[in-house]
Amino acid sequence: MSLSVRGVSASLGKREVLYGIDFEVRPGDVLGLVGPNGSGKTTALRCCYRALTPTAGTVFVDGVDAHATARSELARAVGVGTQEPEASAGLTVRESVALGRVPHRGWFDRPTTADGDIVMDCLARVDLDDLADRDVGALSGGERQRVAIARALAQQPRILLLDEPxxxxxxxxxxxxxxxxxDLAADGLAIVVTVHDLRLAVEYCTSLAVLDAGRVVASGATADVLDDRLLADVFGIRATVRANPRPSIDIHGLA
Structure with a gap:
C-alpha cells in the first residue's frame, strides 16, 4: 500500500503554507520530510491524514483519494504519531495504546486476547512494556511521545506517518x-517521517523530500539528494554525506 501526494497546496488561516508539493512512499521505504523550521513538514503530514484539507491537489492512499475515504477505513490503513500527543490522563499506558485497536473492533467491543498481545508487542517495540500500568498523565514528554507511536503501531497500519518521532x-x-x-519498513510498511535531525535522516531514511518555504526543492534517494550545495542553500550548513561504511553526515560548520 503506497501513499502519493500530488500537487498539494494548503493554507493555515489566510496564509498559504504549501505550494503544489509532490512526494511518494512505497512499501518497504522510509521517506523523510526534512527542511528548516517553518518549511511546511508538519503541514504536509497533516494533509496526509486528513487533519488538514488541501486547497489544491490530492493525497492518494493506494490510488484512492484519502479525503474521499471513510475515516474508519483510513484509520485501518494509516497510522499516525503526532509531535505533541495528548496526555490521556486517567488512562494507563496499556489502555492508551489499546485505543489503536478501535478501528479493528469498534468502541464498544471488548478487547480480545489477540488485541492484548498486539498492544504489548507495540509497547516492547518502543521500550515501554515496563510502564504498561503507569498513568499516562504521570509520564514525561518523551515517554508520552513513545505512547503515541505505540498507539499508531497498534492500529497495524500499512502506512505509518510520524511527526518528529x-x-x-x-x-x-x-x-x-x-x-x-x-524494522517496520523491512516488514513492508510505507513510512513517512518528519525529521529535524539530519543525522538521523541520513542514517534511517531510504529517501527524502526536502521542503523549503512550502515547496519541495529536491527529492529522491537520501545519498543523492543531500549534496553540498543543497545543504548550504537550504540548511545553511557545510556538510558532507558519506555512504560508506554506513550512511552518515559530517557537519563542518555554518555555510
Whole structure:
C-alpha cells in the first residue's frame, strides 16, 4: 500500500503554507520530510491524514483519494504519531495504546486476547512494556511521545506517518524508535517521517523530500539528494554525506 501526494497546496488561516508539493512512499521505504523550521513538514503530514484539507491537489492512499475515504477505513490503513500527543490522563499506558485497536473492533467491543498481545508487542517495540500500568498523565514528554507511536503501531497500519518521532527523546530512545521504524519498513510498511535531525535522516531514511518555504526543492534517494550545495542553500550548513561504511553526515560548520 503506497501513499502519493500530488500537487498539494494548503493554507493555515489566510496564509498559504504549501505550494503544489509532490512526494511518494512505497512499501518497504522510509521517506523523510526534512527542511528548516517553518518549511511546511508538519503541514504536509497533516494533509496526509486528513487533519488538514488541501486547497489544491490530492493525497492518494493506494490510488484512492484519502479525503474521499471513510475515516474508519483510513484509520485501518494509516497510522499516525503526532509531535505533541495528548496526555490521556486517567488512562494507563496499556489502555492508551489499546485505543489503536478501535478501528479493528469498534468502541464498544471488548478487547480480545489477540488485541492484548498486539498492544504489548507495540509497547516492547518502543521500550515501554515496563510502564504498561503507569498513568499516562504521570509520564514525561518523551515517554508520552513513545505512547503515541505505540498507539499508531497498534492500529497495524500499512502506512505509518510520524511527526518528529524523536522529539523529546534521549539519545538511547531516539535510536530505539528509529530502529523500530527501520524494522517496520523491512516488514513492508510505507513510512513517512518528519525529521529535524539530519543525522538521523541520513542514517534511517531510504529517501527524502526536502521542503523549503512550502515547496519541495529536491527529492529522491537520501545519498543523492543531500549534496553540498543543497545543504548550504537550504540548511545553511557545510556538510558532507558519506555512504560508506554506513550512511552518515559530517557537519563542518555554518555555510
Amino acid at each position: 524523536t522529539n523529546h527523546l534521549d539519545l538511547r530512545h531516539q535510536l530505539i524508535v528509529m530502529n523500530a521504524v527501520r
